Amino acid sequence: xxxxxxxxxxxxxxxxxxxxxxxxxxxxxxxxxxxxxxxxxxxxxxxxxxxxxxxxxxxxxxxxxxxxxxxxxxxxxxxxxxxxxxxxxxxxxxxxxxxxxxxxxxxxxxxxxxxxxxxxxxxxxxxxxxxxxxxxxxxxxxxxxxxxxxxxxxxxxxxxxxxxxxxxxxxxxxxxxxxxxxxxxxxxxxxxxxxxxxxxxxxxxxxxxxxxxxxxxxxxxxxxxxxxxxxxxxxxxxxxxxxxxxxxxxxxxxxxxxxxxxxxxxxxxxxxxxxxxxxxxxxxxxxxxxxxxxxxxxxxxxxxxxxxxxxxxxxxxxxxxxxxxxxxxxxxxxxxx
Amino acid sequence: xxxxxxxxxxxxxxxxxxxxxxxxxxxxxxxxxxxxxxxxxxxxxxxxxxxxxxxxxxxxxxxxxxxxxxxxxxxxxxxxxxxxxxxxxxxxxxxxxxxxxxxxxxxxxxxxxxxxxxxxxxxxxxxxxxxxxxxxxxxxxxxxxxxxxxxxxxxxxxxxxxxxxxxxxxxxxxxxxxxxxxxxxxxxxxxxxxxxxxxxxxxxxxxxxxxxxxxxxxxxxxxxxxxxxxxxxxxxxxxxxxxxxxxxxxxxxxxxxxxxxxxxxxxxxxxxxxxxxxxxxxxxxxxxxxxxxxxxxxxxxxxxxxxxxxxxxxxxxxxxxxxxxxxxxxxxxxxxx
DNA sequence: CAAGTATGTGGTACCGGTTACACATACAAT
DNA sequence: ATTGTATGTGTAACCGGTACCACATACTTG
Numbered sequence: 001x002x003x004x005x006x007x008x009x010x011x012x013x014x015x016x017x018x019x020x021x022x023x024x025x026x027x028x029x030x031x032x033x034x035x036x037x038x039x040x041x042x043x044x045x046x047x048x049x050x051x052x053x054x055x056x057x058x059x060x061x062x063x064x065x066x067x068x069x070x071x072x073x074x075x076x077x078x079x080x081x082x083x084x085x086x087x088x089x090x091x092x093x094x095x096x097x098x099x100x101x102x103x104x105x106x107x108x109x110x111x112x113x114x115x116x117x118x119x120x121x122x123x124x125x126x127x128x129x130x131x132x133x134x135x136x137x138x139x140x141x142x143x144x145x146x147x148x149x150x151x152x153x154x155x156x157x158x159x160x161x162x163x164x165x166x167x168x169x170x171x172x173x174x175x176x177x178x179x180x181x182x183x184x185x186x187x188x189x190x191x192x193x194x195x196x197x198x199x200x201x202x203x204x205x206x207x208x209x210x211x212x213x214x215x216x217x218x219x220x221x222x223x224x225x226x227x228x229x230x231x232x233x234x235x236x237x238x239x240x241x242x243x244x245x246x247x248x249x250x251x252x253x254x255x256x257x258x259x260x261x262x263x264x265x266x267x268x269x270x271x272x273x274x275x276x277x278x279x280x281x282x283x284x285x286x287x288x289x290x291x292x293x294x295x296x297x298x299x300x301x302x303x304x305x306x307x308x309x310x311x312x313x314x315x316x317x318x319x320x321x322x323x324x325x326x327x328x329x330x331x332x333x334x335x336x337x
Numbered sequence: 338x339x340x341x342x343x344x345x346x347x348x349x350x351x352x353x354x355x356x357x358x359x360x361x362x363x364x365x366x367x368x369x370x371x372x373x374x375x376x377x378x379x380x381x382x383x384x385x386x387x388x389x390x391x392x393x394x395x396x397x398x399x400x401x402x403x404x405x406x407x408x409x410x411x412x413x414x415x416x417x418x419x420x421x422x423x424x425x426x427x428x429x430x431x432x433x434x435x436x437x438x439x440x441x442x443x444x445x446x447x448x449x450x451x452x453x454x455x456x457x458x459x460x461x462x463x464x465x466x467x468x469x470x471x472x473x474x475x476x477x478x479x480x481x482x483x484x485x486x487x488x489x490x491x492x493x494x495x496x497x498x499x500x501x502x503x504x505x506x507x508x509x510x511x512x513x514x515x516x517x518x519x520x521x522x523x524x525x526x527x528x529x530x531x532x533x534x535x536x537x538x539x540x541x542x543x544x545x546x547x548x549x550x551x552x553x554x555x556x557x558x559x560x561x562x563x564x565x566x567x568x569x570x571x572x573x574x575x576x577x578x579x580x581x582x583x584x585x586x587x588x589x590x591x592x593x594x595x596x597x598x599x600x601x602x603x604x605x606x607x608x609x610x611x612x613x614x615x616x617x618x619x620x621x622x623x624x625x626x627x628x629x630x631x632x633x634x635x636x637x638x639x640x641x642x643x644x645x646x647x648x649x650x651x652x653x654x655x656x657x658x659x660x661x662x663x664x665x666x667x668x669x670x671x672x673x674x
Numbered sequence: 675c676a677a678g679t680a681t682g683t684g685g686t687a688c689c690g691g692t693t694a695c696a697c698a699t700a701c702a703a704t
Numbered sequence: 705a706t707t708g709t710a711t712g713t714g715t716a717a718c719c720g721g722t723a724c725c726a727c728a729t730a731c732t733t734g
Binding site: 351 | 680681682683684685686688689690691
């Protein structure tokens with residue numbers, strides 16, 4: 001591998017000139033430029049990114065810390081992040097935290113040592129102190145969907161509360177009368193907000209009772225168990241709004257096992273808009289987040305922060321959209337109990 | 338951030354000694370060791386990975402090049418790769434090639450400049466010349482499921498041909514009489530081998546005809562179209578073996594739309610064992626590859642190659658297993674045509 | 675007692691870039 | 705003629721480590 005000094009020698013100029021040429025910083029004579037071009041060509045020279053990183057403290061690398069890439073929500077997000085990053089010349093490091101603080105911290109340690117340019121957090125646990133510490137040290141951070149208590153970094157999120165309301169309204173519009181909610185772990189702000197949105201939408205209804213709200217775990221298994229519990233407790237529910245799609249899938253599975261017709265007897269609505277919702281039978285109505293857009297946005301924001309094009313930290317709230325599918329399809333408003 | 342020179346000064350020794358201490362290379366007196374420890378503690382010193390990379394040409398970073406992380410086969414794989422990598426102190430860079438040679442090459446360029454320690458290819462296009470060129474330059478490469486023509490690197494794959502036979506035998510055992518196959522793009526060796534396995538298993542049967550083999554695209558959409566075509570051409574098939582799970586899902590969808598009962602009228606079997614197979618209705622029988630194990634293995638092999646613990650390139654063939662589920666469940670052997 | 679070996683440490687070149695600064699020249703404005 | 709500004713280039717320190725080599729001691733061993 002040729003080095004910048006080889007190029008300098010061959011072109012008959014100094015390394016400084018080569019460097020200026022490469023980075024388009026400072027003056028370079030047109031003729032000199034030609035000579036340099038030829039030399040680079042001849043030597044097949046490629047500047048060494050590590051040396052650049054050391055000298056310039058910039059590695060063109062960002063990290064994406066998420067709970068688990070095998071969670072179906074994240075692949076699309078990761079794809080978006082990487083697409084945008086590579087468009088801007090950045091490389092993406094993947095980290096699975098399992099939502100464990102210890103793992104997150106240890107990743108951060110390593111990433112700092114590697115002069116990573118910035119971090120995207122789609123993982124939960126770290127508090128605003130951690131984030132502040134990062135930004136203090138000059139490492140830009142952008143959070144996704146999980147807000148540190150005090151606003152200490154840019155955040156991209158979507159309208160969970162509104163989404164939950166959309167879901168409830170849709171179900172009501174479909175003629176459902178008793179709508180239960182399976183909510184996710186309350187450490188997750190998304191779970192909390194969706195629950196809040198649900199509660200707000202239904203608390204004024206005459207059938208309302210806290211017993212219609214059941215805890216799940218944001219995974220299929222938890223959706224199954226919650227549904228079993230729910231149907232035992234309230235055989236009269238005619239709709240389930242799950243806090244995410246995985247639990248909705250669980251609900252579908254559980255109902256199917258119990259021989260309950262979906263949407264005939266019970267309608268089911270999820271949240272997130274992951275691809276899975278299109279392959280269930282019946283296909284799942286869901287409140288879709290613009291997952292790809294979120295990833296692309298979060299990536300773009302991070303890069304802007306890195307490159308100094310972005311001033312203040314900001315929160316970006318993206319719209320969600322109800323995607324009506326078969327799992328909530330009812331002919332008219334009067335099939336319920 | 339403290340540097341090694343700061344530590345040296347505080348501990349009253351030279352940087353060489355600090356370096357020896359850090360890397361456990363060469364002698365360090367026990368007392369000196371104590372002093373160094375204290376100094377490191379006091380300064381909160383963390384060795385700079387980039388500087389190390391430059392000096393030692395080792396970055397403790399590997400790259401995973403795959404077609405698309407949003408393809409449901411890959412998240413689990415990526416997770417396994419990253420788990421093992423992080424266990425050994427390596428960091429993983431994610432690259433989506435979309436199976437396009439241009440993108441692959443451009444990733445490789447960047448990765449080389451970054452002194453990446455090794456690459457895992459789960460992407461298709463590059464030929465053995467490319468791979469050889471890499472290994473010549475000292476960058477270890479391990480391929481997954483996609484074999485370069487000439488063995489020029491270690492390969493992890495699974496028994497596609499045998500898997501296809503398992504599938505056919507299973508379907509025959511379930512009493513199916515006319516088994517069709519939707520095969521994937523023949524650029525993929527996996528598609529080719531599965532098709533070959535199918536053909537071998539059925540060609541001696543009296544109903545055998547090439548018209549039972551239909552091209553798909555390894556995605557849901559292609560599975561749907563292939564199934565439509567197939568059912569039109571052969572309304573008498575009673576089983577579909579799809580070359581991967583996504584196409585099997587497509588088959589399921591298409592059959593459902595046509596009002597064909599699964600498994601009653603047509604049994605469906607997939608290949609891969611992705612999570613999706615458990616959420617379809619009916620749940621999908623599939624020939625499962627040990628996806629996580631494959632990822633873990635490929636990662637472990639790469640790291641061994643990097644660290645020189647591994648001598649010769651080798652091909653690892655992993656077993657597949659038929660996972661019988663509802664989509665092929667038939668009471669007895671005589672429901673067919 | 676001389677030579678050999680294990681232990682312990684420091685000096686410094688090097689990895690391959692970036693960049694501050696000094697210096698040189700050309701041309702325009704005062 | 706003098707000052708100023710834009711253009712163009714080179715020297716060398718620096719980023720923060722690694723590692724080769726020289727050198728100093730302390731014990732063995734023949």
